[in-house]
Amino acid sequence: MVAGLLLLPVGFMVVWFVVPLLQFFGNAFTSPRGAMEPFWTLLGTGVYRRIFWNTLVLSLAVTAAAVVIAYPVAYALSRATGSKFQVILYCVLFPLWVSVLVRTFSWILLLETNGPVNRLLMSAGAIDAPLRLLFNNTGVFIGMVHVLTPYAILPIYTSMSRIDDRLLQASDGLGASVFTTFRRIYLPLTMPGVAGGAAFVFLLSLGFFITPALLGGVNAISIAMLIEQFVNEQLDWVSAAAASILLLAAAVALLAASARFIRFGVMGVR
């Protein structure tokens, strides 16, 4: 009975996911210059290393920023009731329903030299000349934080909503100040959610394509853009596969490391 149910879905996954991935990865080892050669090239060449490094640093920065601004929103969401809750929730969910392409597109319009952000800053006297916010890491950073913050809010909110208020009351009753209760009781209890949100955002950032491509251009190439270049411009399937394997390995390593902190309560998988 179980087999009957799973036959079609598993078959589908194998045909359209497992096989294509394995086949594609297989390419990485078919270089005439040696099975592991592409990997050494990627990791050894300065150009590529800069791209990996850039993507890594950017992802870390985006993750940090996203988590920091997500935390207060998640907190407000966990404390809100009734219509306040609905409003905050919809504000968080609305961006998630909109395509990353649309969201990134809006930042192109906002961050351009004559765009509203620059005009606003100039008319407020904060700057004299327009800032270069597009086609560099700054633009990519802002765009990615915008896109990814909701993904951080939800896991943090979930862990916050599970905190038993009585723990906080106990801390208060034992004489702790609000700050101490926050630091010693609340914050640690939210850490699994924060770790989960951070891991998810970081994972997504590493593989991000659309936002760096549109907002960063040639000045801020991400690993994903590199892979795309290998495929579309250089027709270099070997390097594309090698880079993909490295990216996937980084993602899996990240998940494995953070799995200690996260409970995969979604499917009851522990």
Place this chain on the structure above:
Amino acid sequence: MTGNKGKSLRFEGISKHFDAIAALSTIDMDVSAGEFLTLLGPSGSGKTTLLNIAAGYLDPTTGRVYIGDEDVTRVSPRHRHIGMVFQNYALFPHMTVRQNVGYGPMVRRLPQDEIRRRIETALAMVKMEDFGERSVEALSGGQRQRVALARAMAAEPDVILMDEPLGALDRQLRKEVQLEIRRLHEAHGRTTIYVTHDQEEALVMSDRIAVMRDGRVAQQGSASELYHRPKNTFIARFLGESNLISGIVEEAGNGQATLGVAGLGMAFRAPAADGLQKGETAALLIRPENVRLCPEASHGITGQVEERVFLGEIEAIRLRLADGTDLWSREFATERSERAGRLNASWNEADARILPIED
């Protein structure tokens, strides 16, 4: 319901092993048609396992189950015509009361008016006629319990199986529902196997009780039999309050025995359980309600009143005996009773019983 008394049920050589653990070892038991049998025991005694084997949710490792004359050991629960009432009721949350109660008949594709008749009869029996259209979510624990019972009844099963159905109810409600289930059984008369760990409940409701322990039937019989003639100290302690005085068997035979208690310097004669040997350590059982107290006398057992417990209509008095053991007495409390100091305890020889010791 129809005058159907249900069918008899028999366990023949039933045992159940989960990997290395023996949950049940060699159960042979007969439940007559129309009887109310309670499986009584502490948790881990195997009573729920046995019930699930009766229902067919578990397969026995060895042995057979018979319902009526039919060997149903290999038959799935679906086809056994049993009605099970679960501990947490297991009412279908997305259906109304009527839909829940009518589920069995509906699934068996009975004609519409028969389904309606059964629902109405079942609801009337548990006095929930007005609740037909309610959602089960809105019901209280006691109400849900009755709907669960109605649902089992509407299927007109050969045997009704109840797995600690009153566990989630508070004390007062539990007592009311116990009596209701008892009355209902007298009305519908279907064979019922009831599982509980509450000995009071077992005493109130059952025709017969089977006390289970560690996967075996420790003793079975009527409530009166088990209470007045337990086979060993475990059964004695499990049902009702007891005083157990240990000693050595001085002689035994013909349903009687003499127990020598060195610490008190006395020997007691009383009816005895089977299987006692001379020289064996055993215990004298005397129920607190049979212990009579009177002012100190030169013979008999004397003790110092150490504790008095008010239990409403009854007062329990604890005497400390010469060898340090406690003896409890229970008597109707009157405002004027002043039990204090040293008192004499005595009882009718026929009310005591000498038992083998079993923890």
Place this chain on the structure above:
Amino acid sequence: MPKTPLAARIALYCVVAAVLTFLVLPILAIVPSAFSEVSYLRIPPESYSTRWFAVFFEDPEWRSSLWTSIQIATSATILAVILGTLAALGLDRLAEPWKTLGTGLFLAPMIVPVIVTAVALYFLGQQTGLVGTKLGMAAGHTLLCLPFVVINVAIALRAIDGDWLRAAQGLGAGGPTIFRTIILPNILPGILGGTVFSFITSFDEVVVSIFLAGYGAKTLPVKMWETIRLEFTPVVAVAALFMIMLTVLPFVLTRFFGTEPGSAP
């Protein structure tokens, strides 16, 4: 939580309002641009007209890309719901360690970076001639939508008490009847949630679509992607507006027909 000082609460309120504005406003800011009169994009537009809507609808490529998106999203959703529900039902009955492994398999598309999946499918597609076909595109989208359905249905399944099934069985119901009368009604909300998530995911999907679109299966996001890099006119804003509307609409509908999002997944 003990009473926090007023100043702290005001500060929190301001911060939260600022972040929420940051999240929502940029998206809404596109809307006026769709009504711009001139051919360069600016927020806010200097003058308003609806001419770019006409441009959108008169261009066969834009029209067909919208239609393709709807077709693909619908077929991918149907496929994902069927496969995903079967998968969730099957996984529910598995013992460990197969359950964890199976779950991992179906959630993997969410973990493997989309670019990797996209390129791998492109590689397969080139060999099998599926690039530029709606079949290939639908398959790719189904792959990405499956995890959402599986998660939604699995959560609903977990809420089903095993005793209900045993009770139904004891009352004489067989497997198919139990599924129809007990399991299905209780997982319907999960299936519905999965359907909505699927449709939106497919409609919004960009990366895999870019690679698999070829010439014959350009979805609306693909057409937008190409246009943004070539001619930067307000017709893109019109397309963006449609995308926002068509992905927000299903959720607005579910709101009005009872299923509240409640708490986060």
